[in-house]
Amino acid sequence: MKVADARLHALAARRTRFAITLTVAMIVLYFGFILLIAYDKALMGTLVAPGLSLGILLGALVIVVSWLLTFVYVRWANRRYDRELSEITR
Amino acid sequence: MNAAQPVTSIGEPNVVAMVFFFVFIAITLGITYWASRKTRTTEDFYAAGRSISAGQNGFALAGDYMSAASFLGIAGLVSTTGFDGLIYSTGWLVGWPVVLFLIAEPLRNLGKYTFADVVAARLRQTPVRIAAAIGTLATVIFYLIAQMVGAGGLIKLMFGLSYETAIVIVGVAMIAYVLFGGMLATTWVQIVKAVLLLGGATILALLVLSRFGFSPLALFREAATRYGDGVLAPGKLVANPLDAVSLGMALMFGTAGLPHILMRFYTVPDAQAARKSVFYATGLIGFFYLMTFILGFGAMVLVTPDAIKAVDKGGNMAAPLLAETLGGTPFLGFIAAVAFATILAVVAGLTLSGAAALSHDLWVSVARKGDATPIEQLRVARIATVVLGVIAVLLGIVFKGQNVAFMVSLAFAIAASANFPALLLSIFWRGCTTLGVVTSMLVGTISTLLLIYLSPTIQVDILNHAQAFFPLKNPALITIPLSFAVGIVVSLASSDPEAREKFAQVERRVHLGAKA
Numbered sequence: 001m002k003v004a005d006a007r008l009h010a011l012a013a014r015r016t017r018f019a020i021t022l023t024v025a026m027i028v029l030y031f032g033f034i035l036l037i038a039y040d041k042a043l044m045g046t047l048v049a050p051g052l053s054l055g056i057l058l059g060a061l062v063i064v065v066s067w068l069l070t071f072v073y074v075r076w077a078n079r080r081y082d083r084e085l086s087e088i089t090r
Numbered sequence: 091m092n093a094a095q096p097v098t099s100i101g102e103p104n105v106v107a108m109v110f111f112f113v114f115i116a117i118t119l120g121i122t123y124w125a126s127r128k129t130r131t132t133e134d135f136y137a138a139g140r141s142i143s144a145g146q147n148g149f150a151l152a153g154d155y156m157s158a159a160s161f162l163g164i165a166g167l168v169s170t171t172g173f174d175g176l177i178y179s180t181g182w183l184v185g186w187p188v189v190l191f192l193i194a195e196p197l198r199n200l201g202k203y204t205f206a207d208v209v210a211a212r213l214r215q216t217p218v219r220i221a222a223a224i225g226t227l228a229t230v231i232f233y234l235i236a237q238m239v240g241a242g243g244l245i246k247l248m249f250g251l252s253y254e255t256a257i258v259i260v261g262v263a264m265i266a267y268v269l270f271g272g273m274l275a276t277t278w279v280q281i282v283k284a285v286l287l288l289g290g291a292t293i294l295a296l297l298v299l300s301r302f303g304f305s306p307l308a309l310f311r312e313a314a315t316r317y318g319d320g321v322l323a324p325g326k327l328v329a330n331p332l333d334a335v336s337l338g339m340a341l342m343f344g345t346a347g348l349p350h351i352l353m354r355f356y357t358v359p360d361a362q363a364a365r366k367s368v369f370y371a372t373g374l375i376g377f378f379y380l381m382t383f384i385l386g387f388g389a390m391v392l393v394t395p396d397a398i399k400a401v402d403k404g405g406n407m408a409a410p411l412l413a414e415t416l417g418g419t420p421f422l423g424f425i426a427a428v429a430f431a432t433i434l435a436v437v438a439g440l441t442l443s444g445a446a447a448l449s450h451d452l453w454v455s456v457a458r459k460g461d462a463t464p465i466e467q468l469r470v471a472r473i474a475t476v477v478l479g480v481i482a483v484l485l486g487i488v489f490k491g492q493n494v495a496f497m498v499s500l501a502f503a504i505a506a507s508a509n510f511p512a513l514l515l516s517i518f519w520r521g522c523t524t525l526g527v528v529t530s531m532l533v534g535t536i537s538t539l540l541l542i543y544l545s546p547t548i549q550v551d552i553l554n555h556a557q558a559f560f561p562l563k564n565p566a567l568i569t570i571p572l573s574f575a576v577g578i579v580v581s582l583a584s585s586d587p588e589a590r591e592k593f594a595q596v597e598r599r600v601h602l603g604a605k606a
Contacts, residue, residue: 045323056383
């Protein structure tokens with residue numbers, strides 16, 4: 001049991017680290033967007049293509065990237081985390 | 091189109107809307123009848139017997155989350171202000187990854203029915219349950235008031251029914267779903283509503299795009315040509331940068347503290363399904379908010395801001411007016427019915443989570459110290475449902491005509507400041523104590539209420555005072571760090587050997603669930 005506990009502890013620490021890294025990425029992404037809106041309105045209004053301002057482009061990207069980050073986590077957890085967990089509990 | 095008198099049938103009884111609405115009610119009551127025969131135990135009532143699949147729960151989470159505020163409110167805001175409205179579209183999505191990374195799996199593995207199960211897992215039951223129930227009920231009631239008042243106004247505008255009649259219809263239908271069908275019926279109402287809302291919004295967006303060669307950029311370009319490049323850039327909404335950050339914090343961390351969302355993770359069989367369901371929900375909700383870009387600018391160009399404001403000053407009728415412009419009265423009727431179904435479903439989910447706090451946390455765990463028979467537990471859950479349903483109807487009537495738009499952000503601010511820090515501290519920090527977590531939850535709730543009362547939203551907009559004591563419209567910037575700080579400092583200053591001792595066991599259960 002001792003060995004399994006140590007392995008579980010290591011796996012737990014790894015998941016926490018990964019989860020916190022992704023959370024920080026999410027916070028940087030979103031609050032970066034908000035701070036740009038708050039402090040550099042002119043930049044966000046710049047047109048990158050006719051009809052497309054940088055603000056609209058980044059706003060859409062925040063949504064898409066948020067979803068991709070959930071994909072990254074779910075893929076990691078389904079493949080690595082679940083497999084190691086089942087090895088520990090076996 | 092003459093701006094002063096837009097050509098619209100909004101406000102008159104709409105036959106198509108009525109038909110769609112009654113079909114929706116008939117289908118959902120049919121689901122409720124089916125669910126009632128499968129709802130026999132408390133586990134069925136609160137958690138649908140843990141029988142919901144990841145995909146189903148993804149749709150149900152999206153259904154619980156996409157309220158009328160996000161459909162009608164954002165479309166209205168974008169159609170009248172342009173880019174500023176889109177700040178909400180992104181803000182309302184970014185909490186979901188946080189729910190996935192930090193909360194969903196531990197919640198499923200540690201708890202039974204409410205998020206208080208998780209916070210109380212290694213702490214003293216009574217104080218934690220009481221504090222968590224206060225946070226839950228405050229969140230649920232403010233959210234409910236916003237939905238009920240919105241529902242009354244919306245139905246009055248769309249169906250020509252009186253405000254009170256509308257509120258009572260919503261109340262009766264919602265109580266029926268929850269009371270007889272429990273979580274199983276509530277889940278399927280959310281799924282049906284999510285499909286309707288996503289389908290309706292997609293059709294509407296495609297109809298808009300068909301006028302612009304299926305190019306969103308052509309649509310945005312047309313908006314900029316008519317109303318100036320300013321509609322594509324940030325405007326007045328973020329006059330105060332700190333306000334924008336504060337609102338962002340409430341939206342991001344509030345999502346991870348909403349009791350009716352957290353409760354959904356108990357309906358799936360295991361943590362893996364909980365994890366996948368957030369991935370599906372994030373995709374569905376993200377897709378929906380991307381479409382609000384099209385709907386909002388579509389309404390701006392095709393309906394015009396003046397015509398939208400002439401029908402409803404807040405702009406809330408932008409999406410229905412857009413539907414009428416593009417598909418005539420029948421499509422307006424369909425979108426109106428979808429909006430009504432949206433409110434009904436969200437209200438049902440809120441009521442169930444509030445009833446769980448009253449019955450599971452307060453009655454069974456505190457008053458009866460966990461010593462209640464299964465029959466008594468189920469009976470109390472149903473009584474709590476009726477009590478909360480009646481309270482929702484009464485509050486809806488009491489707040490008639492009041493400006494309650496701020497109440498959804500108030501609910502998010504309390505969820506972010508009272509519930510989220512307590513969850514995080516209790517799951518991840520060995521050193522947290524009962525006293526620390528309880529004071530954190532209470533300080534989170536009370537400071538949020540106090541600062542909202544002192545904010546410009548209440549002092550200037552509602553009480554008409556010249557200025558407010560507290561400068562920010564949303565207090566989350568102060569209250570979230572405050573709640574964390576109180577939780578940490580009080581924990582360090584107090585001792586709770588049992589909490590420390592049980593941490594290893596809780597950590598095992600966070601990963602292994604019932605197998606631990």
